[in-house]
Amino acid sequence: MDEDWELYYWPGFPGRGEFVRLVFEEAGVKFRDMRDMVGVGGISRLVLEGELGGFPVLAPPVIKKGKFQMSQTPAICRYLGKEFGLYPENAEDEAHADQVNLTIHDYIAEGRLAFHGMNHTASYYTQKEETKPYIERFVKDRLPRFLKHFETLLVAKNGGKDFLFGDKLTYVDLALLHVLRATEAQFHEAWLEADYIPALKAFKDRLSARPRLAAYFESKRCLPFEGNSMT
Structure with a gap:
């Protein structure tokens, strides 16, 4: 699969999508953050209403590459960690x-x-x-x-x-x-x-x-915490 990774999560705040972003950022792996491309309505339609197709997912965050996609933040991070070498050795x-x-x-x-x-x-x-x-x-x-x-x-x-x-x-x-x-x-x-x-x-x-995390935290791509929740 030559496609870039895509991340589907709600726009406007870090949320659980931030767990996933940090794995991509530290690994230096290119991905498209779809929050600004499709907005709230697009995330609702694609994820909650199932228009994304493929393997069924319940809620964001969702990662997608080609025909492969998955949800559930802990499972996503474990999978990506293994893919990108950010994984325990025994x-x-x-x-x-x-x-x-x-x-x-x-x-x-x-x-x-x-x-x-x-x-x-x-x-x-x-x-x-x-x-x-x-x-x-x-x-x-x-x-x-x-x-x-x-x-x-x-x-x-x-x-x-x-x-x-x-x-x-x-x-x-x-x-x-x-x-x-x-x-x-x-x-x-x-x-x-x-x-x-x-x-x-x-x-x-x-x-x-x-270096990679510091650059991300200093960038406009890193959204501030809203102050009304832990996420």
Whole structure:
């Protein structure tokens, strides 16, 4: 297949599509971000209403190359990580990568739902007052629980000076980078006060400075976080 990769995700905010973008960007693999080409209506029609055709998908993000396409963010990143060499080198690390990747997505899913506590599919702005207790509970109880766990995972390998699985960067490191950036943006005060995750904070800064990622983060293609959700 000589076609370029395509990414279908909602326009206007990073969202779960950002997990996928970071894999493409770090790998230096060309892709077309279809959000600006087809807009909200196009994503709805192509993905939600099934006009994209091919193997059935439920919701964005969707990656497509030629006749191949797939959805589900954790599965997409795992697949692309393997395709692009951002993948663990042994069976044990591969299994643990699955574990950590799913935990990362549990974390961001809980964070998102905190902003949609009364209605999971409605806009945050329709339930701002009602959802405040959910956000406060997430910041107080769930956010530190997950961050402490990620710190423990990182420090377990070489004292946290490298990556989650030693000296090789994987798709899971990129997923962790995204949720840490989202945490800093969405819960800035809690992030600043989190003195219990020094390795994680250094990890975020170190990965953000990688040449391809730094160039992406400084570009107009990298959209700011909206401030009304974890994604």
